[in-house]
Amino acid sequence: MQSKIPLAGTIPSNILSRMSVTSDLASRLRRLTPRQKVVLADHLWREAEAKIGPTAAQVSLLNERAAEALRTPSRLKPAGDAVRRLRR
Numbered sequence: 001m002q003s004k005i006p007l008a009g010t011i012p013s014n015i016l017s018r019m020s021v022t023s024d025l026a027s028r029l030r031r032l033t034p035r036q037k038v039v040l041a042d043h044l045w046r047e048a049e050a051k052i053g054p055t056a057a058q059v060s061l062l063n064e065r066a067a068e069a070l071r072t073p074s075r076l077k078p079a080g081d082a083v084r085r086l087r088r
Contacts, residue, residue, distance in 0.1 A: 032040065054062070069076055 029037075029040075
């Protein structure tokens with residue numbers, strides 16, 4: 001099954017050149033196993049997310065959705081249903 005993540009796979013060379021990544025580092029990144037790449041990507045994502053954080057608008061929207069869920073729990077769907085729907 002092909003990944004639906006737009007940047008999945010090898011790192012495009014134009015990104016590496018714009019980032020001043022050394023050829024040694026680029027070569028080492030390409031040799032990582034798929035699992036190692038996922039772990040690295042997750043680490044980088046979490047690190048960036050911690051520094052950027054959600055915007056005030058995003059926090060407000062999440063609070064609204066949480067309040068709505070508490071007001072009408074009967075409208076909530078099981079997580080498994082959501083996952084199956086996304087995989088279709």
